[in-house]
Amino acid sequence: MPSEHWTHPEPGDGPAAAAAQPTPEQVIAGLRATSEGGAELTQLLTPEGERVASPQFDRYVDDIDAEALKGLYRDMVLVRRADREANAMQRQGQLGIWVPLLGQEAAQIGSGRALEKRDMAFPSYREHGVAYARGIDLKEVLGIFRCTDHSGWDYQAHRFHPYTIVIGNQVLNAAGYAMGQKFEGKVGDEDSEATICYFGDGATSQGDVHEGFVWAAVYDAPIVFFCQNNQWAISEPTERQSRLPLYQRARGYGFPGIRVDGNDVLACLAVSRWALEECRHGNGPVLIEAFTYRMDAHTTTDDPTRYRLSDELEEWKLKDPIERVRAYLARGGGADQAFFDQVQADSDAFAAELRDYCFNMPEPPPDRIFSHVYAESTPLLDAQREEYLSYLDGFIGAGEH
Amino acid sequence: MADLQKLTIGKAINLGLRRAMEEDPKVLIMGEDVGKLGGVFRITDGLQKDFGEQRVLDTPLAESGIIGTAVGLAVRGFRPVCEIQFEGFIFPGFDQISSQVAKLHYRTQGKIKMPIVIRVPFGGGIGAVEHHSESPESLFAHIPGLKVVSVSNAVDAYWGIQQAIKSDDPILFFEPKKLYHSGAMKSEVDTDTTPDPLFKSRVVREGTAVTVVAYGPSVKVALDAATAAEDEGKSLEVIDLRTLSPLDLEPVFESVRKTGRLIALSEAPSESSLTSEIAARVQEECFYSLEAPVLRVTGFDTPYPPAKLEEHYLPDLDRVLHTVDRSLAW
Numbered sequence: 184m185p186s187e188h189w190t191h192p193e194p195g196d197g198p199a200a201a202a203a204q205p206t207p208e209q210v211i212a213g214l215r216a217t218s219e220g221g222a223e224l225t226q227l228l229t230p231e232g233e234r235v236a237s238p239q240f241d242r243y244v245d246d247i248d249a250e251a252l253k254g255l256y257r258d259m260v261l262v263r264r265a266d267r268e269a270n271a272m273q274r275q276g277q278l279g280i281w282v283p284l285l286g287q288e289a290a291q292i293g294s295g296r297a298l299e300k301r302d303m304a305f306p307s308y309r310e311h312g313v314a315y316a317r318g319i320d321l322k323e324v325l326g327i328f329r330c331t332d333h334s335g336w337d338y339q340a341h342r343f344h345p346y347t348i349v350i351g352n353q354v355l356n357a358a359g360y361a362m363g364q365k366f367e368g369k370v371g372d373e374d375s376e377a378t379i380c381y382f383g384d385g386a387t388s389q390g391d392v393h394e395g396f397v398w399a400a401v402y403d404a405p406i407v408f409f410c411q412n413n414q415w416a417i418s419e420p421t422e423r424q425s426r427l428p429l430y431q432r433a434r435g436y437g438f439p440g441i442r443v444d445g446n447d448v449l450a451c452l453a454v455s456r457w458a459l460e461e462c463r464h465g466n467g468p469v470l471i472e473a474f475t476y477r478m479d480a481h482t483t484t485d486d487p488t489r490y491r492l493s494d495e496l497e498e499w500k501l502k503d504p505i506e507r508v509r510a511y512l513a514r515g516g517g518a519d520q521a522f523f524d525q526v527q528a529d530s531d532a533f534a535a536e537l538r539d540y541c542f543n544m545p546e547p548p549p550d551r552i553f554s555h556v557y558a559e560s561t562p563l564l565d566a567q568r569e570e571y572l573s574y575l576d577g578f579i580g581a582g583e584h
Numbered sequence: 585m586a587d588l589q590k591l592t593i594g595k596a597i598n599l600g601l602r603r604a605m606e607e608d609p610k611v612l613i614m615g616e617d618v619g620k621l622g623g624v625f626r627i628t629d630g631l632q633k634d635f636g637e638q639r640v641l642d643t644p645l646a647e648s649g650i651i652g653t654a655v656g657l658a659v660r661g662f663r664p665v666c667e668i669q670f671e672g673f674i675f676p677g678f679d680q681i682s683s684q685v686a687k688l689h690y691r692t693q694g695k696i697k698m699p700i701v702i703r704v705p706f707g708g709g710i711g712a713v714e715h716h717s718e719s720p721e722s723l724f725a726h727i728p729g730l731k732v733v734s735v736s737n738a739v740d741a742y743w744g745i746q747q748a749i750k751s752d753d754p755i756l757f758f759e760p761k762k763l764y765h766s767g768a769m770k771s772e773v774d775t776d777t778t779p780d781p782l783f784k785s786r787v788v789r790e791g792t793a794v795t796v797v798a799y800g801p802s803v804k805v806a807l808d809a810a811t812a813a814e815d816e817g818k819s820l821e822v823i824d825l826r827t828l829s830p831l832d833l834e835p836v837f838e839s840v841r842k843t844g845r846l847i848a849l850s851e852a853p854s855e856s857s858l859t860s861e862i863a864a865r866v867q868e869e870c871f872y873s874l875e876a877p878v879l880r881v882t883g884f885d886t887p888y889p890p891a892k893l894e895e896h897y898l899p900d901l902d903r904v905l906h907t908v909d910r911s912l913a914w
Contacts, residue, residue: 305656333691344659345691349683355649356684359656366638366662390676394649401644555694556728558752561783561830 220474221428225454226444230502232510243453243460249517255296255448256508256518257526259288262312263505264530265321268537269311269328273483277541279330282309286446286478289504290411292316293451294473297459298342298379303364305344305357305380309411313381317343322540331547351389354380354408358395361404361467370405375463379407379455385416387432388424396436396468405462407455408433408470411445413477418490430472438468445475446504476502549575587776594764596738596773597627597703600745601665603775605635608663611749614641614650615667615703624669625705625764647677654700655684663699663749671706671758672715678723685754686729698754701745705761706734707801707851708883708898711891718888719852721800724756725829725861732828733782734758736803738771740826743779751782758828760801769804785832787839791821794908795839797862798849799825802899806849809904818908828858836862837869844875845911849899854882876914881907 220226227235227244247255266284273281284291287309295316298304306313314324319336326332327346334345344360347353357380369376386392387410399406412429414421425432433440439461443454451473458469476499480487487496512518553568591599605611613628613635619642622629632640643650647668654664668674674681681702688696708717725732731753735741741759748755763769780786788803789810798806803824810820821839825831840846846866848859863878881899889897 332693333687334693338659338692338695345688345696347684349679352652352680352684355652355680356656356659359653359658360660361656362653363657363660363662367660390646391648391652391680394644394646394652397644397646398649398653555692556690557731558689558694558697558699561731562832563830 220442220444223430224442224444224474225450226447227449227453228447228507228511230446230507232507232514234511237453240450240453240457243456244449247449247452249512249515252449252508252512253518253522255292255452256505256512257529258292258296258312258316259448259505259508260526261530261533262292262315262321263288264534265315265537266311268534269325270479270483272538272541273328278325278328278483281328281483282311282481283477283479283483284309284311286476286499286504287411287413288312289448290409290445290451290473290475293448294379294409294455294471297452297455299376299459300342301374301376302459303342303344303357303360303376303378305353305360305378306346307350307353307381307383307386308346308348309383310346310381314341314343317341319343321537325537325541326544329541329544331544351382351386351391351395354382354386354389354392354395355398358398358402358404358406361399361406361462362402365402365404370463370465370467375405377405377407377459377462377467379409379459381409381411383416384410384412384414384421384424384429385419386410387429388416396433396438396470399468400436400438403465403467405465405467407458407462408468409455410470410472411475412472413445413475415477415481415487415491417481417485418487428472430470433470438470440470440472442472442474445473446502446507448504448508475504588772588774590770591738591742591773592765592767592770593735593738593741593760594625594627596742597745597759598629598631599773599775600742601628602631602634604665604746604749605631605639608749609639610661611663611665612639612641612657613665613667614643614654616643616645616650616669618642618667623667625761627703627759627764628667647673647675648680651677651680651685651700651702655680655688655698658698658700659688659696663701665701665703665749667703669705670716670761671704671720672718674702674704674720677702681724681730681756682727686727689753690729697752699749699752700754701748701757702755703745703757703759705764706758707760707762708888708891708894709762709801711894713891714888717891717894719850719883721756721758721828722852722857725831725858730754730756730829731783732756732758733826734760734800734828735826736760736763736798736800736824737769739773740780742773742775744782744826747779747782758800762801763804783827783830783832785823785825785827785835787821787835788824789820789822791819791843793819793843794845794847794911795821795823795836795843796847796849796904796908797823797825797836799828799858800851802849802851805899805901805904809901809908812901813905813908816905818912820908831858831861831865833862833865833869836866840866840870841873844873845914846874846878847881847904847907847911848878849881849904851883851898853885854880855885857882876911879907879911
């Protein structure tokens with residue numbers, strides 16, 4: 184059993200226990216993309232589109248009938264289509280950079296749709312699908328990548344924190360926010376709140392993530408740590424981050440950790456709902472490791488062919504998060520061809536709208552450089568602003584003489 | 585009727601914190617040992633007893649954790665006051681300070697405010713081991729989005745900490761640890777008055793021959809030097825900067841136009857520092873008034889030395905007087 188391979192001997196266990204220590208190959212097999220995610224992987228829908236019964240988690244998706252599942256399917260298709268459009272726009276020079284989510288739609292839509300409106304989400308920078316699930320118009324995300332803005336949306340209205348680019352910073356920020364929810368007594372009753380925080384497998388090496396786990400545990404903060412293990416931190420594989428499957432780290436902090444099939448939208452929804460419920464009851468935090476795969480590059484500046492084998496990609500294509508829902512819906516009669524065609528048409532229109540918006544996005548005026556550095560500005564900054572704008576004014580009409 | 589109390593700087597900050605917590609239930613104090621112990625310098629003494637563990641948080645031992653969770657608490661609507669035990673330990677929190685605390689307001693165009701105060705005991709002269717005597721304030725003054733202040737007396741300490749907590753901007757509050765409990769620096773604090781604005785520097789001693797600008801622990805050195813200089817018939821004007829970012833240099837410019845001479849005094853290394861900035865700005869603004877170049881008296885461009893050598897490292901009265909003579913000899 185892979186789970187036994189990952190059990191480390193305790194001091195004093197003697198030679199027998201030492202023999203149970205995993206070989207490097209076994210450790211890597213437990214960590215790596217080429218595995219099935221291990222025996223403890225929670226899955227409700229197989230890559231072939233077969234529904235798997237789960238005594239523990241079925242009740243969390245009881246309400247997901249064919250109509251609801253079609254909704255999740257549509258969400259995933261739309262965000263993938265938007266992602267592909269943005270990727271193409273970057274290639275055409277319309278975006279400075281893009282961070283693709285291809286392959287992670289189920290992890291993001293499943294967890295994002297598990298949230299209540301009153302919950303708070305702290306993303307990293309790849310969470311376009313979660314943003315969409317939080318009701319953010321993806322146009323508002325584009326400004327970051329067209330470099331007209333650092334953050335477009337109203338974080339309070341959508342309960343979705345600005346993207347955080349410094350790896351792992353948001354884990355502490357989210358832990359602090361969840362501490363605030365706890366301090367305000369927003370756990371343990373009807374209108375309980377929870378926080379979810381997104382980060383990647385690479386981030387788990389950061390001190391801030393460790394500290395975030397410590398703080399959350401010490402203060403019983405209602406926070407779900409949602410690690411999307413997409414197997415690659417740019418070119419560094421998971422075994423460069425850990426000797427242990429990431430979800431098992433939670434035990435060291437004294438809270439539950441669970442590994443879910445990150446390409447299974449139903450499982451991601453169910454496990455996230457369970458974890459959020461734990462938080463609402465005051466039992467948080469919880470670590471979820473969504474075992475998934477980054478199908479595209481880290482960003483558009485990256486070249487994954489330099490560091491990973493195409494076999495690996497081909498293998499993961501068989502586990503596509505969208506295709507399995509499609510197969511399930513088609514086979515069970517939950518959706519007909521007209522539905523799939525309609526979703527495709529909707530997603531094309533969605534992408535066209537995004538493209539149109541991107542091409543016509545206004546550039547911010549120069550005085551934006553100086554705006555909102557402080558809540559209360561400073562004389563030096565005011566003087567710099569005035570001087571620079573007056574310098575710019577000097578060019579007006581200069582060419583006419 | 586004015587309510588006057590004679591307080592040390594340490595006690596003034598303690599009372600200022602207490603009053604801020606009484607006035608606003610969203611004010612939290614968080615840091616290592618700030619609760620039961622009252623902080624290693626006892627500045628938060630008694631606060632946890634009266635306000636509880638949820639408002640005075642004895643946190644786990646990690647500076648990034650203290651600052652990073654304060655960010656989230658601020659997003660939630662709290663007003664965290666973080667204590668960093670010693671300035672040399674602030675660097676694990678530097679990432680959160682520069683990447684999040686300083687930038688979230690700008691990044692969100694004002695939608696997220698960061699009303700965080702980070703209290704930093706700083707400076708030398710206490711005979712401590714490594715990492716306990718440094719002056720890293722210039723590093724923070726260089727970061728847009730942060731405000732940096734340093735107090736030199738009990739009145740500013742009492743009011744300044746309250747004003748910093750009320751501010752919607754993140755503030756690094758540098759406290760001269762050597763003077764926390766100094767009886768010589770006790771002063772009467774009127775707790776029932778309208779305080780000076782926080783971000784203003786101030787002439788603390790008038791003079792005519794040379795201007796000396798200082799902040800935090802160096803203000804006492806400047807004042808002592810001024811007293812000694814007076815015996816030698818030299819009149820020094822002393823300015824307490826109080827605010828390191830934004831720098832309020834108007835009183836300095838005004839003073840230099842009068843004296844024609846400026847000495848910038850600080851314990852920090854001189855290269856690329858606040859004293860460098862002061863020198864640059866004064867020559868821009870007061871070029872024709874200067875009778876001598878702006879001179880600096882600072883720590884050396886070395887790491888802080890073993891404390892047995894700190895009397896050589898720290899600018900003292902004699903080094904200031906020596907530099908006054910150099911300025912006047914020009």
